[in-house]
Amino acid sequence: MIQNTSIKNRLFPVFLKLEELNVLLVGGGNVGLEKLSAMLNNSPEAKVTVVGTMIRPELREYAQSFPQVIIEERNFEYNDLDNRDLVILATDNPELHANIKRSTAERHILCNVADTPALCDFYLGSIVQKGDLKIGISTNGKSPTMAKRMREFLDDIIPDDIQQLLDNLREIRKSIKGDFQEKIRVLNEVTETMINKK
Numbered sequence: 001m002i003q004n005t006s007i008k009n010r011l012f013p014v015f016l017k018l019e020e021l022n023v024l025l026v027g028g029g030n031v032g033l034e035k036l037s038a039m040l041n042n043s044p045e046a047k048v049t050v051v052g053t054m055i056r057p058e059l060r061e062y063a064q065s066f067p068q069v070i071i072e073e074r075n076f077e078y079n080d081l082d083n084r085d086l087v088i089l090a091t092d093n094p095e096l097h098a099n100i101k102r103s104t105a106e107r108h109i110l111c112n113v114a115d116t117p118a119l120c121d122f123y124l125g126s127i128v129q130k131g132d133l134k135i136g137i138s139t140n141g142k143s144p145t146m147a148k149r150m151r152e153f154l155d156d157i158i159p160d161d162i163q164q165l166l167d168n169l170r171e172i173r174k175s176i177k178g179d180f181q182e183k184i185r186v187l188n189e190v191t192e193t194m195i196n197k198k
């Protein structure tokens, strides 16, 4: 059996197709805008409804480029949770967050409470994007600032023309004749020199 007792960061990373999901963001302030842009920078067609007693003009302006985003300037209501797949809470009311979290848990809706690890079912990560290549970074919640710095570091060292390489590999992959094992052998061979062996 695989020994995994030494695994420190036990979060399981996935890459979601947000445009296939129905997302609710509660809170239309600075943190709300941060979480909204985190989603839309990655998934510009994400179906997000923002509910906030007050919606900051900056958020409204930003959302204008994303016609599928719905903004409702009013108090949160529990039926806002109907038919949601994901919920992100970003208000300035911790008590409201705790209450909504209880409700999402009962309804099996995944919930992120911005900046409150104890209430989160999942964390947002720092994201490096170069064409089709996307790298998600987690510090296990230890230091979002370190995650941001890692993103900047990786963004710097990964060449901008990495997309060309991915496109070429895709072509090679399509052109290889033979069974699956043969495909793996050829693809490993052509990519071997990418890694500087120690």
Ligand SMILES: C[C@@]1(CC(=O)O)C2=NC(=C\c3[nH]c(c(CCC(=O)O)c3CC(=O)O)Cc3[nH]c(c(CC(=O)O)c3CCC(=O)O)/C=C3\N/C(=C\2)[C@@H](CCC(=O)O)[C@]3(C)CC(=O)O)/[C@H]1CCC(=O)O
Pocket: 034, 035, 038, 112, 113, 114, 115, 116, 117, 120, 122, 123, 124, 125, 126, 127, 137, 138, 139, 140, 141, 142, 143, 144, 145, 147, 148, 151
């Ligand atoms: C990655 C990123 C994604 C995103 O949000 O898009 C993200 N936070 C980002 C930035 C950031 N957030 C904060 C600062 C101020 C400096 C600082 O406190 O360090 C900065 C830095 C900055 O803005 O420069 C404040 C903060 N954040 C959390 C706490 C509570 C705590 O730590 O206990 C507090 C203290 C609040 C307070 O003081 O009251 C918690 C979480 N923040 C997470 C994600 C999750 C863990 C990710 C991981 O594993 O690292 C987690 C657990 C839950 C979640 O929110 O999903 C994004 C970087 C995007 C980028 O630029 O690449």
Ligand SMILES: NC(=O)c1ccc[n+]([C@@H]2O[C@H](COP(=O)([O-])OP(=O)(O)OC[C@H]3O[C@@H](n4cnc5c(N)ncnc54)[C@H](O)[C@@H]3O)[C@@H](O)[C@H]2O)c1
Pocket: 026, 027, 028, 029, 030, 031, 032, 051, 052, 053, 054, 055, 056, 074, 075, 076, 090, 091, 092, 093, 096, 115
């Ligand atoms: N701004 C930051 O970078 C930062 C950093 C660390 C911690 N925080 C904390 O995070 C929280 C949010 O910060 P912010 O700057 O986004 O605040 P903000 O005042 O800009 O936004 C809070 C939002 O929550 C909404 N809201 C409150 N009650 C609501 C309800 N019942 N229904 C619907 N919406 C409701 C408000 O209308 C507003 O849109 C604060 O508690 C703040 O102390 C913020």
